[in-house]
Amino acid sequence: MSLEKVLAISGKPGLYKLITQTRGGFIAESLLDNKRLSVNIHQNVSVLSEIAIYTLTEEVPLREVLGKIKEKENSKETPVSHKDSKDKLEEYFFEILPDYDEDRVYVSDIKKVIQWYNLLQKHNMLDFDVATNVSDEEE
Numbered sequence: 001m002s003l004e005k006v007l008a009i010s011g012k013p014g015l016y017k018l019i020t021q022t023r024g025g026f027i028a029e030s031l032l033d034n035k036r037l038s039v040n041i042h043q044n045v046s047v048l049s050e051i052a053i054y055t056l057t058e059e060v061p062l063r064e065v066l067g068k069i070k071e072k073e074n075s076k077e078t079p080v081s082h083k084d085s086k087d088k089l090e091e092y093f094f095e096i097l098p099d100y101d102e103d104r105v106y107v108s109d110i111k112k113v114i115q116w117y118n119l120l121q122k123h124n125m126l127d128f129d130v131a132t133n134v135s136d137e138e139e
Helices: 062-072 086-096 107-122 131-138
Strands: 006-009 018-020 025-030 036-040 045-047 052-053 059-061
Touching: 018 036, 025 062, 045 131, 059 062, 062 086, 062 107, 086 107
Parallel strands: none
Antiparallel strands: 006 018, 006 045, 018 025, 025 036, 052 059
16 A cells, blocks of 8 residues: 555544545544544645655655565564653664754654554555656765
């Protein structure tokens, strides 16, 4: 599944899969408990494909960051949890993205990325195409 159909809804835990659009919003299904909910257009919703992480030189799409974690962990769960200490989380994220902007990427952001990766990994949803941009630049 592509990240265009995976959502983070403000005030709701976990991630959601877009099921269908309705007149006043859409129906989403939780990846945590498979419960469906109706989301209206006034709620703050982020599509994962639109999220990027700040580095010192550019913004790296979340798709690439998740791909780097997947590569490092051989498609398995991360050894760190989103509940680990600030230092442990920052150290792990530095291994993934050495030039991330420490002033603009907060620990709460790192927690979300790790939590989202583990949730997507658990549901076998990490098979989005990561290498497209990399192979174009190398040629």
